[in-house]
Amino acid sequence: MWWGTLGFMVIEGWTTALLVASYLYFRQNYDAWPPLRTPYPSLLFPSINLVIMLVSFIPARRAAAAGKRLDLTAVKRWLTVFSVVVIPILVLRWWELWALNTRWDSNAYGTAAWTIVGFHTSLLALDVCDTIGLTLFYYLRRMPPKAYSDCSDNSFYWYFTVGICVPIYLIVYVGPRIL
C-alpha cells in the first residue's frame, strides 16, 4: 500500500526540512556565506547528477506503468533500465559531497551542508538498493500479481527522493552564491 510509503516520505521530507532550516539558521552566525573564505560549492557534479536524476524519471515511470498492466516483460525491461541509470547517480554522489568544498568538521557551515547532502544520500542509497533488489526479484522468482504494485511504490518513493534533491541543490550548492 502506497499509504505506508507516503508516511515515510513525510517523515523523511520533514527531517530534510529541519536540516535545511538549521543550515539557514547558521547564516546569522557569520558575516559572509560561505564563511571564513570557504570557496563556493562546485556546480559541475551536482548539476550533472541532478540532470541524470531527472532523466531517471522516465524508466521509473515506465516501470510503474508496466507494473500496473501486470506486464512482466515490460516490468523486467524497465526495472533493468532503471537500475542501470540509478547506479551512476550513487557513484556521482561521492564527488557531489566533495564538491561542497568544505568538510563536516571544518565549521558549522560545513557540518550543516554535509549533513543535508549526507542524509539525502542515505535516502538515495536506500532507494537504489530497493530498485536493484526488486529487479533481481523479478529475475529470480515468480512474482505474484499483488507484488506488481511494488513497482509503482518504488517509483513513487524515487520521485520523492529526486524531488527533494531539487531544493537541496538550489539551497546548498547554488544558495551560497546568493545568501
Place this chain on the structure above:
Amino acid sequence: MTLSGETVARESTVLEDVWRDTPGIGGWLTAVDHKTIGKRYLITTFLMFLAGGVEASLMRTQLATPSSSLIGPDRYNQLFTTHGTTMMFLFGVPVMNAMGLYFVPLMVGARTIAFPRLNAFGYWNYIVGVVFLYVSLFVNTAPDAGWFAYVPLSGPAYSPGHRVDVWAQVVTFTEIAALVAAVNIIVTTFKFRSPGMSLNRIPLFVWAQLVVSFMIVFAMPAVATGSTLMLAADRAINTHWFNYTEGGDALLWQHIFWFFGHPEVYIIFLPALGFVTPIVETFCRRRVFGYTALVLANITTAFFAFGLWVHHMFATPIPELGESMFTAASMVIAIPTGVQIFCWIATIWAGRPRLTTAMLFVLGFIFTFVIGGITGVMLASVAFDKQVHDTFFVVAHLHYVLIGGGLTPLFGAFYFWFPKVTGRLMNETLGKLHFWLFLIGVNLTFFPMHLLGFDGMPRRVYTYSADTGWEQLNLIATIGAAIIALSIIVFLVNAVRSWFGGELAGPNPWAASGLEWATPSPPPAFNFLHIPVTTSRHPLWDTSDDLPVVTGLRTDRREVLITTTFDARPDHRHDSPPGSIWPLYLALCMALLFIGSIFSPWFVLGGIGVSLIGLAGWGWSALDGPGRERVDTGDEIVDMA
C-alpha cells in the same frame, strides 16, 4: 442472515487457525497479531513506569531531609535523567501508542492493523532502547545531563565518556518505534475502517489516536534529527552543530528539542483525552455532548502545540516580539482544552453518572489536569516564567499536567478496557482504594512543590542545607510519594488477582457502545467473526441486537477489507502478511548500527550492510501467499444479517 451455532463454530475455528500466531518460542519471536504486540507494549511500558517510579522514590527519599548522604550527586544526576527519559520516552509515549495499537483496529471493526510486521519491528526497536538504557544504568553509564540533554553540557567538551551517547541512541530507538506506530495507526484509521464508518462516525478515541499520530510524524523527526544527526555526530565525528567557536549554536538544540518536546506533552495527553469520552458516555448513559467540537478541539490543540515551543526558552535571549507571540499562543491553547473539559462536564451534567473506578479516575483527571493547566497559563507569562524558571514550580506544573492529563485517565482506561483484554473484571473496591490513595498521594507530592518553587528551590539539586527552610515541604512531598507508591501496589495486586481470578466479564460488561465490545473478551485472533457494518456513532446502542455485518471475505487466508478514506465504502480486498522473524532481525541490525556508532562510525556501514539482508528477506517472504482482488461495489459484498 442468521447463522447456525455449528456454522459459527466452524468458521471461528478456521479463522482462528488462519489468524493466530504460531505457538511456541518461534511463534513468540515472529508474532504480528496487533493484540499480542499491543499487550507486550502495555506490559513493558508498565514495567518502565515502575522503574521510573522507583527512581522517583529514591530521589524523594534523598530529598526528604536536608544534607542527606543517601545518594551522591553523580548517581542523582543519573537517576533524574533516567527517570525523565523513562517516563517520557519509554512510558508516556509508547503506552499511549500501545493503547492505539491494541484498540484502534477493534474500534474501527478491522481484522488487524495495516502493517503487522512493521508493528512488530517497532516493538523490538523499543525493547532495544529499554534494554540499552537499563543495562547502562546498572553499569554506571546511564545518561546524566537531564532528559532534554541541553548543550553544551551534553556536548563532547563537558560530557566525555558514553553516558550522553546512551541517551541519544535510546531516543533514536524509541523514535523509530513511535514513528512506525504512528504510520500504522494513521493507515489503519484511514483505510481499514468497517463499511459505513465515515469520518464523522469515528469514535473519539480513534480521532485522538489519529491526531496524535500526525503529531508524532511531525514532532519525532525533530528529536531524532537533534539526537542522532546532530548531538551524536558532534560527539562522534567532530561536527560543529552546537560548537559556538566554529559557528555552531547551543540555542539551535533548544529549538530543535522543544519543537519536539512541547508537542510531546500533547502526544502523551491527547490520547488520554480520547479515553475519557467513551468512559464518560458509558457511565453517564448519554451520548457525548459536542462530538464535532471535541474533534475540532483535538485538531486545534495539535496545531497550536507546534507553536508553543519557545515558551520553554523564555530565559534565553529571544526577541521580545517572539516572546509575545509565544506567550499568546501558550494562552490560546487553553481554549480548545477548555472546550473539551466543558463538553465532558455537560455530558456528566445531563447524564446519570455511575461512580465506577474508571469514572472516578475521569473526575480525578478533570480536577488534577485543570490545576496543571492553570499553572501552565501562569508560566506563559514571561515575567512569571523568569521568576520560577528551573525551580520546583516547573516540576510541580509538569507533573500535574502529565499525571493529571496522561496517567490519571490512563488508569481509568485500564479499569474500563481491562475486561476486554483479559476477559475478567477488576475488583472495584480495590480500584476505588487505588484511586483515592493515588489522588491524595499526587496532590500531597506535587502541590508543595509549587511553594518550594516560589521559595526558590532549584530543580535537579541532589541536596539542600537545613537553613533554606525547604525541609518541611520536601518531607510532605516525600510522604505523598510513598502514598502514590502504595496506590500503585494496590493497583498491581488488583490487576494480577483479577487477571487470573477476576469475575468473568463477557463481551460487553459495561453495556458500552463501541465496536470493540461487539466481540468476545478477550477478542479472538481474527477480532470479528464477520466485519461489522457501522450505521451510527454508537453502533451497539443503536443496533444492539442486529449489528449488520459484511460477508464474502475469505476465511481460509488473512484477507482484510480496505475501504475508502472518507466514507468507508468497500474498495478492495487485501492480504495481511503472516508472522515473520525479519522484523526482529532488522531491529537487531538497528541495534548494531546505532549502538555500534557510539564506538566507531564503521558500525554504521556494517549495520546498513546486514540491514540490507533483512530488507531483502522481509520483501521476499512477503511475496508468498495469495494476491489482492478488486470488488466492484460495496453493495455486492455487504450482507445485512
